[in-house]
Amino acid sequence: MAELDRRDFLKLVSVSAGGAAAAGCSDHVEKLIPYVVQPEEIIPGKAIQYASTCLECPAACGLHVRTREGRPIKLEGNPEHPVNRGALCALGQASIGRTYHPDRYAKPRLRGAGGAYEEIGWDKATALLAEKLGAAGGRVRALTGELGPTLGSLFDRFLAAAGSSGGRLHYEPFGYEALREASRAVFGAGVRPIFDLEGADFVIDFGADSLETWLSPVEHARQIESAREVTSAEGREARLIYVGPRLSMTAGNADEWLPAKPGSEGILALAIARVAFDAVRSAGRPVGGDPGLLEGILAGFDAESVASRSGVPAETILRIGRAIAQAKRPAALPPGVALTSRRATATTAAVLILDAVVGAIGTTVLLPAEAAAAPEPASFREILKLVDAMASGQVAVLMLGGVNPVHSLPPGAGFADALAKVDFVVSFASLPDETSERAHLILPDHTPLESWGDAAPQPGVRSLVQPSVRPLFDTQALGDSLLQVGRAMGDSVAAQLPAGSFRSLVEAAWSGTDFRAALIRGGVFEAAPRGGALPVAASAARIEFKLPQFEEAGPYLVLPVPSPLLHDGRGANLSWLQETPDPVTKVAWQSWAEISHETAKALGVERGDVVAVETGFGRLELPALPRGGIRDEVIAIAIGQGHTVGHYASHDAEGRAGEARGVNVIALLPPLTDESGGRAWLTARAKVTATGAHARIAQLQFTDNQRKRQLAESVSLAALAAGDGAAHGEAHGGEHGSHEIRRPYDPVNDAVPESPYRWGMAIDLDRCTGCSACVVACSIENNVPQVGEEWVLRGRQMPWIRIERYLGDGEADLENGRRRPEDREKLGDVDVRHSPMMCQHCGAAPCEPVCPVLATYHTPEGLNGMIYNRCIGTRYCSNNCPYKVRRFNFFDYQIESWPEPMRLMLNPDVTVRGQGVMEKCTYCVQRIETARQDAKNAGHPIADGAITPACVQTCPTHALQFGNLKDPQSGVNQRIEGNPKRAYHALHVLNTRPGSTYLAKVSRGAEPEEGGHS
Amino acid sequence: MPDVLGIWNDPGDVAEAVTRLRGRGYTDLETYSPAPFTEVDDAAIEKPSRVRLFTLIGGLTGVVTGYAMTIWMANDWQIMLGGKPFSSIPPYTIIAFELTILFGGLMTLIGLLVFGRLPSTKIDPAYSARFSAEEFGVRVRCRERDVAEVEALMRGHHAKEVSLVGA
């Protein structure tokens, strides 16, 4: 915006001319240059999909990379992939941004004497590294993330050839090492169990946060939510019980929340196991191990004693114990990151013992054979050993790839200092981060979209990574870099390395399979069982179950929460993940400290007041966010922020280079491990004091009280079973039955009568977990600008779809409208409703008649159309929209929101809106038109399911469904008709006759019904 | 023919004088008043001004245009808006009303110009700034031999001055 370009000039001219005639042509003029030589299989205007794999986290979901004219523009889940079945999480959706990230390393870089980097050629870089390695005399180590089998083995071969003593360590900040160690202790098998929740009917989540970050979140979310699907035919619906000190996103989706004392999950599990043990025994069923052995283990853990130590009432323990014993396919999930204390292994073991007792081992909890198990990350202890080695100068060359330990290791581990002691650090990062910026040499890797590779996340799943775009910059695949360097080191080394390029290695690795088919399918997926069962081994008796102790520095226990969006922080440099609000607190772009209202009173702070959190290991200052859904002694801070490098991760873009965005909670934590060397997170108590400063929190939702306005409804299971919508009526004062709530589709003045289509959507609140993947998918598909922290604070965010989070039906209590935020959470009380809100495409749309220039109108197929070129920006339509889903372009976001080369990822099918026009959800009309074109070519009407808007496509739990309301057989109609008691229209009293129909959340209640499972 | 100009201070006298003069057949006369005085004006001209005709025509044109334009435009290209009928009379009535007023007002102005013989680039020689002060004037065009009678009539009705225009 600095210099005055033609467009702005014309604007000014037209202004000073007092009129607009001059500006009639005030749009970018660009030349369209046709292909001189038309590439094969590229048809301009048609998208091509490439099957690949998402490498953002070890879950390795399958991808379909949607490319246009040779550029990836959107990532979608691979429907054939067994892990994600076509869905993607928010992180996966946003990961396309890495390839087009403005920060990307364009060439190899070498740090000069002054510390400043200079770009160098690949030959020089390769030669230099080869020389350093040669001189290192074996004192070579590598620290990498998950690389996949082929690249991983190549790396190890390379290190071996280079004579490395210690070799490579695979470092995952969220390593879940305790799982493997616990299963070794309990079953004598050192493998990480696989949790298959398909068809589970009773799930206890001991703080695993299984819907957010744990192991394979997309997979688990799908499994849990489909297991909970209420089909009136057979009332098979899984209970989900959450144990943890904080009302997390997963807790919000549970039927029951036990806010147990943090650290007491293990003994709680044992107490439940003991109740279940008796029940199972009396039912004459096997207990998954030697009864005597188990009895011995469980001896000390009677409900009463545990109740006092865990804060969970004895009767609750008894009730749950009996219920889980009755379940056919129960599953207990051990703690994830947040609750891994210094006794994480024992806690995990306790949960696995519970699984064994209730017969979950072999059904929902599978123990794969050692050989078939996925490669495990190194334990935290080994990482610390490496740091010591570095510090003591035993490492001459350190190779870093896909890891950011400077950010993700506790400062106490001293990694940064140790790194300075390494003679030569080489990083293969493709984007700068705190670690790569400390390297001497940077050999930029391709991004996954530019690379070959593979992944084997689970037994029976071999997933392929193939490039879908020619590398944007002068980068080189990590594999090829290794091969080049190896060859440059001389024949002795080269001889030990495979010939050819890394791509040929991948092909060789897949030689046993039909490679072409794999390229098309995205991998090889076998239906073979992924693991079996083992009895509880005698070694289990030697585990000592005790409450963990914490590093005492104050009264408040620091709970480091993995961010459902930023994961361990790897998502922090993706603008979509920063701007999408946290599913629980609805805060974007920032860090915040969750404390209970009691604690806030005690500290004398209110929302936004900056508190200082101090442990023996670090001190942080960040704004407090008091809420009801958290234990008084806990202060929860999300992991992932606090980066000092990166366009969106830090404040670089705002010209405050080096300034961290938010805080990095890891800085508060000691470098401690659990009994078996796994990383411990829940380790420190902190002193919390008010600083007197105040900060504005970018919280995008005003209140969680929907004031009985029927935005997010719920139906009790009893009411559904009884087959009446009465309870549905009760929800809002009994004045409506469900039949009134629901407006049957009414075509009057809605779509042209002879038009065969009226597009509509079904939104199942019972399946929506609030994960916000749809928000990111929508923003990327529709070129929705990301406006940044400053403007989000001023309410200028642009998302076409938002996830609203309400507690219960709310109350119409006027007093509540006064103060912000209005927080109605209560400890142990969980009735959270996540409700996706986008344009409802009303039949009687209030926005349409008020537009003076017909810029928004009704299409013959019932869409609420929005014509950007016609809009003059009176904003009346937004005023009159009861759902508040319209967004206004207050500025010309085209430049700021897509810095070079990001504009290359803009979806060419969607207009990039200019300054001063209104915009909103279109049901992805561009996809409707594509489908219409294909159908026309094929000469048949648009088939049901041929159109999937971006949000529908990516939803891990299939909460959204799109289709033709005029076709009684369409999936969307079937789904609405199939749930007559749950279907309703948001704010139906306004009679807007929306195209979107919501399906009310099912409140299953805490008490599991006996009949429910038979 | 000579123009006789009489000057008064009081509108009542002017009215009487004018009535009398016209009664005696001196119909070619003109009055000048500093402000509207119905007695004077009515004495000079009986028929009410026909400005109202213009107002009426303007108003009718407005209301017809209002409805015609809105309904035609809405149906020229039928665009669905919030499930409302294309020709919805209530909102269009507002447009029709406004145009009624607009056209009516403008036509009234035109009426004023037409019937007030405005704008006129010529000023009667008989006119003087006194009449835009607080005095009244009556100009009578008569034959030479009637001048004396006219003067007598004027003086008879308290004209404070009588003179021959241009003399």
Next chain:
Amino acid sequence: MTPPPAESVAAMIRPVPRAPDSKVNRDLLAVMEGASLGYWALLGLSVAFVGLAGGIWIYQVYKGLGIAGYIHPVFWGAYIVTFVFWVGIAHAGTLISAILFLFRAKWRNAINRSAEAMTVIAVLTAAQFLGIHVGRIWKSYFILPYPNQRGLWVNFKSPLLWDTFAITTYATTSIVFLYVGLIPDLAIARDRAVGWRKLLYSVLSLGWQGTSRQWKSHNRSVLHLSGLATPLVLSVHSVVSWDFAVSIVPGWHATIFAPYFVAGAIFSGFAMVLTMMIPVRRIYGLEGYITNYHFENMSRFILLTSIIVAYAYGAEYFMAWYSGVESEQTAFYRRAFGPYWISTWTMILCNGVFPQLLWFKKLRTNVPFLFVLSVLINIGMWFERYVIIITGLSSEYDPAAWGIYTPSWYELGIVAGSFAFFAHLFLIFLKIFPVVAIAEVKEIAIHERSHAHAGEH
């Protein structure tokens, strides 16, 4: 003797021999003569502010509306508030000229000219805000139903279209009304002016001579214009109020809006007349023409409309409570006790409470008090529109999408500029046109004189 040839207007352009002139003329034309230092200072100041606001506006067009304080979902802000405010101010003039004319309330003669002038100026001020408010001023001509190659017309169902027509009509009619009334006075000025003024007034007065025919048509026209303007003045603010009333926004969606807004408009209009005329009267010594009697009559109007407005406030709250609609109740509760309570209570005090003091005759004729009160009322009425528009939008149907708006400095700068714009046009008007309807004043004067005279007979 043969009649000499008629002289042309040009020939008239020489100082007339000092004809016996009237005191009325001298007094009232004196206002237009010479300008004091204070006048120039005031004019310079207001022009400077207009310039500043213009600068801000150009920056806003260049950078985007984002420089204003809008926050989702509050997409209407200070601009629309000020637009409604000025349209309201524009109501006194036509009301005084038209309705009081029809009611033969002769006391209006002293103030109708200035009131009409204010009307025209206020409408012009208001109209600008429609342009300032929209996101793409350079495309705003889309709102006109002109034939185009798209074959696309406009949406006459939209209240904004009604606005466009209502404001245009009102501006045009008010200007016609003002001009028609001015013609005789311009003639008076013409007969006494010299130099460029002579030329100006000669042209503008269209050669008016005050003949019977002219006066007859003139009376008729004024009568008909009054007849047309009376429903118009009542309709304009009704239409503006429908911008809000026909929407579904809680706090906007109320049938009481039309009368409520019209009353408020007249209320604020009269207040503004007082605010402007009290100093003018003082400075140009017009006490003989604009007497306390006029001020008292206006005070009565202010009192009446204030009561109506106060009733409307009460009625809104009553309906919110009586309807039992939670969203309405919440909106009004937040109005009074929510984040905007200051604006709300300012509005209630200035518009509903303070004017009740006018029950006392002493205060009705106490000019300094009237001045202070009129200023307070102007403030109160601006806040009334602020309260209605902003609180309505800030807490609508979806609590997850509530937001709290505060105007930015840029916005306030433009709002201040609008007051300067109004002031500088009024100052210019003072010096170019008779600020009191001379002919109409004379009409009364002469009548009284002649009746006294008749008494002597």
